[in-house]
Each structure stands twice: as C-alpha cells, then as structure tokens.
Amino acid sequence: MNAAQRVARTVPIPAGAGMARALVERNVRAYKHGWITLLSGFFEPIFYLFSLGVGLGALIGEIDAGGGRAVAYASFVAPALMASAAMNGAVFDSTFNVFFKLKYQKLYDSVLSTPLGPRDVAVGEIGWALIRGLLYSTVFLFVAAVSGAVESWWGLLAVPAATLIGFAFAAVGMALTTFMRTWQDFEYVNLAILPMFLFSATFFPLATYPGVLQWVVQATPLYHGVALTRELMLGDIGSGILVHVLYLAVMGLAGVIASAHRVERLLLR
C-alpha cells in the first residue's frame, strides 16, 4: 500500500486509484487541439495590466497601499489582476469545461469504468486547472516585472500564490458545477465572480470602504487572494499572509472533497 492509498483509507474521501495524472494527460492532449483557448488566457490579464495599470495608472500616479506606503498604481493593481486572472481561469476550467464533460460528453462515465475513481476525477480536473493557472501566472509575472510593476523579489512567490488561488476557486467551482442543471445556472457563477473581481480591493484599497463593508469584503475569497499576491509583490511580508494562505487552502481542500463526493453520487449510483 502506498501513501496515497493509506490516506484514502483513513480520510472519508471517495475512492481513487492515485491515477489523477492520467486525466491531466488527457486534458493536455485535448488542449493541443484547442490551443487558441489556452492562448487567450495569457493575453486577457496582460491587456488589463497595460490598460488599467500603465494607461490609467499614468493619470492616477501613486496610491496608498496601506500603512501609509505610497506605490505606483501599476504596482498596486498588477497583483490584483494576477489574482483575478487566476480566479477567472480556474473558474472557467472547473465550471464550463467540467459541466460539458459531465453532462454532454459523458467523459467521466468512461473514465470511471477504468481503475480511476471519483477522487481521481476531482483531483485530475482541479490539478489541470492549476497547471494552466501556473503557466498563465508565470507569464503574467514576467510581463509585470518587465513593466516595472513588481516591487520586490518576494514577488516570485506570487506564482505559487496565484496557483493556490486557482486551486481554491477550481475546487469550489467544480463542486458547485455538479449541482448545475442547465447552462442558465452559470449566470449565478458570473453573478458571484464579477462583483468579486471589481470590489475585492482589486482596483482601489480596502480603506476606501466604510467600516462594515470592509468586513464584507474581507470575508470573500478573492480578497484574500488579492491581498496575498499584493503583499508578496510589494514585499510587504507579515503574519497576515498565513491567514490568506490558510483561508485559500481550506477552501480548496473542502472543494476537492466535495467534488469527489458529488461525482460519486452522480455517476456511481
């Protein structure tokens, strides 16, 4: 018995054969045919960076990043764009794509008739969302650094941070997708994603909000993603980072377990 099997028998997670990588490999192959969708994911956050960070940033000048520290608007907004892009990519992958595979393509029906189990499906899909996110955020960080929007070497850790954000959102996104019945239900996803993108202290600091709203914002997951990435890219390192990491990690793990349970419930009846 290997370590993964031992864990599987002690934790109440649906069965898997530790073969999630085979599903990741399948997704890599599928993307070779549809590489254009992979490409579009690279450009979107970079266009935002130049439009808002560099373009609008020239009008705004410097901004208070908290604690009285003034930074260029591009440096303020770049981490937020990176975090939001990680969220968007993960959510797209784990909702639309997973829904299509689950309901129309019946991909998981055929996968589950092989040694792979529901846990492998959940881990494989969410893992794939992470790999894509890792690619995007690496490229974004490079472009941001070249544009002078990264203030510290700690910024290198923004790549794993963005991956963690992707993990949290992909896992919860996949779990929620298993409850969806029609394409219309995805409007709820947009309804949740768009306000988070606009109001998670992405484009202006948390201090702009009145007291109560600050609490609301701080309860949302993207806020923690943005704050984590921003603190790293500005080199503003403190114990608060651990809170962000913990929030996102718990969210992701809960999502994986819920996804595996739901796949089991839906397909292994």
Place this chain on the structure above:
Amino acid sequence: MAPHPVDRPLISAHQLTKQFGDFTAVGGIDFEVRAGEAFGFLGPNGAGKSSTMRMIGCVSPPSAGTLRILGLDPAADGPQIRGRLGVVPQRDTLDEELTVRENILVYGRYFGLPRSVVRERAAELLDFAQLTDRADSIVEPLSGGMKRRLTIARSLVNNPELLLLDEPTTGLDPQARHVLWDRLFRLKRSGVTLVLTTHYMDEAEQLCDRLVVMDGGRIVAEGSPRQLIAEHATREVLELRFPADDHAAYAVKLDGLVPRIEVLPDRLLLYTEDGDTTAKAVHDRGLAPLSVLARRSTLEDVFLHLTGRTLID
C-alpha cells in the same frame, strides 16, 4: 496478481439486488458466467439488464446480495477489477475532443499502461476495428458503426479478461451490425469472455452460448438459445394474418389445432412441430388467411411465451 483459477466462475451473483429508492431495478438474481463463454442478458427495456451490467462493471454498488467478479469483491477491489474489464456502454462515450487514435492512447493511460505499450496496442486495435485510415480524424464525423467499433477497440486496450457489452448493436444498420458481430466472434475465439445485453433475438442467437431472459428485474429463464427454444417453444411457428382488426375471433376457430396459439394485434402465432402440415389443416377448416408464414421458433417466441409480451414494443 494471482491468475484466476479455471474452475471457478468469472462472475458469480447471488440474490443480486439493485434498488433506486422505492424502485427495484434488479430484484435478487442468481447467475454465473464461466471463462471463455459468451453470456447474454436478454430482455426488453427496463428489465434490469443495464443495472446488472453497471454492477458487474463496478460502477454501481449492489443494494443487496453478493457479487464476485474474477474472484474479487467490487465493494473492496473496484479499481483492481475494473483494471481487468473492458466496458462498452450502451451509449458511446468517446472523447470528442481527441482523435480516433488518441481515444485509445488516452484510455490506455487510464489503466496505467506505459506510453510505448499503448502506442503499440493502439495500432493493433485500430487495425482490428478497421479504422486505421481514420486514425488521425476527430471522432465526431465518424458513422455510428465506426464509433461503435472504436468504443469496442478502446475497451480492449488493457487486454481485458472479461468484456461487458451493453446493447452493442442497438441503433446500427444491418451491415454495421454484421461487421460488429464478426469482430465479437473473433474476440470470443481469442478467449475473451463476453457478457452482453441485448433486446435483439438474432443477436442473442448469434453471439451467446448461454443466456438469461430478464423481465421486471428478475430472471425468468436460463440456458443456451437452443435449450430455451426447446423448453419454451415448439420447433416451428406458423404466422397467420387475417383480414380483420381482431385476430382473437380467428383463434377460437383454430381451437384444438395446435397446443398453443398466441394472439398478437396483427397476427396469430401457432406453435407447432410442423408448420406446413398445420398450414394445410388451417385451410381444411375453411379459413383463408391473407398471409401464411411457417418459420423456425426463435428466442422472441420464448420471450413471448414467458412474459406474454413481445420484446420490442
């Protein structure tokens, strides 16, 4: 993995039951499948065939009873069992984002086979499925028969000891069915154990060494096609059509002529040892049917006899 002892059945089910809430899909059935045979589940839609197949495929836990596949328990050893099975589901679940060849390659990787092995297997299987010239095409434009053959090829990538086919030829045209049957014969000859469901009589007679007839979640008869016909039907059947909406009236006039008469909406079936003699006797009674057909009994007649219904309504 220890080799499976030859004398033990590949599948054995005892009081196997599947319930969905209040609905009983499979109501406590017993059967055994031996190595090397082609075993069929015959029955109309809703008889419980697919539910049984899903339980054998370890993708649906039994509600009650015991099930052993390759000597293993699906509840505990699902992945190990599935690793040694091939599954052809009722509806093709091919991966439409991949090419024909990639469908086999990727599927092989789900079984943990090394890349070099799956590449080799894919080439062999494409040949077997007569799809080599479509290898790099995407799946979507393939015909129904081609997709079905690809699904079967894909299911063979792990060299399964047991191949499960759920309605393998439903929806295919006659020519495509014959091509598929030919491929299944070859597999059987090469020693693969086949378990299939069908509601086609000719398919069951063509392919199955032994079969069970299911109806309403239960097994109503069991044996070889020949045994079942001998046991539950006569050697021949005489089909008579009369110019009337109600054939029952004619059945009365033919009373006593043969041991059993079945009244269908559009015709009468007379179960007899000799169709021609019976046909003559019908004429001797002064009856003039629109059409007379003497034929050999089939499993359809067995089913009709056992359940009082035709298989495909």
